[in-house]
């Protein structure tokens with residue numbers, strides 16, 4: 531049975547699009563169906579992209595709401611979809627325990643650094659400012675901490691001679707787009 535998946539985004543959604551493509555014609559084809567894309571920001575470009583693939587989209591605005599209230603709103607909305615997994619793809623919010631316990635061990639995130647070296651926001655800026663020769667992408671389960679959950683896999687990003695922050699981001703995203711689906715396939719295969 532294909533896993534029923536919702537993708538949560540806040541912005542561009544390039545990882546989301548890579549996962550959608552892989553669920554249609556790539557390595558996730560036999561493993562999952564993307565049933566919903568949800569954004570917490572109204573102007574997230576990813577919403578239109580998801581719609582263009584015929585996927586249901588919803589924006590539930592988080593601005594001005596208390597973290598716990600917002601998360602409970604999401605939980606009650608998401609219930610109707612009978613989801614197997616929640617995939618975070620540039621969803622720029624920390625989830626509270628109310629949300630996490632509902633989807634225990636079924637929320638997966640991509641973090642653009644080695645979570646042992648750098649947690650939280652601004653990972654590519656950190657790599658660039660420290661002139662790193664390489665960095666890592668981490669795909670992990672989400673627990674109650676920030677980027678502390680069980681690691682599914684890490685992948686190297688070569689940053690040698692990367693001269694600008696946008697070059698660092700571009701090289702990283704290129705790796706993210708392939709690696710995230712590979713790690714999802716691994717998880718979906720095991721369960």
Ligand code: GAR
Pocket residue numbers: 539540541542543544545546619620621622640641642650651652653703706
């Ligand atoms: C990606 O680099 C992702 O790893 C990062 O945000 C970007 C989203 O890009 N996520 C985090 O930093 C989570 N803390 P996208 O919207 O184009 O996929």
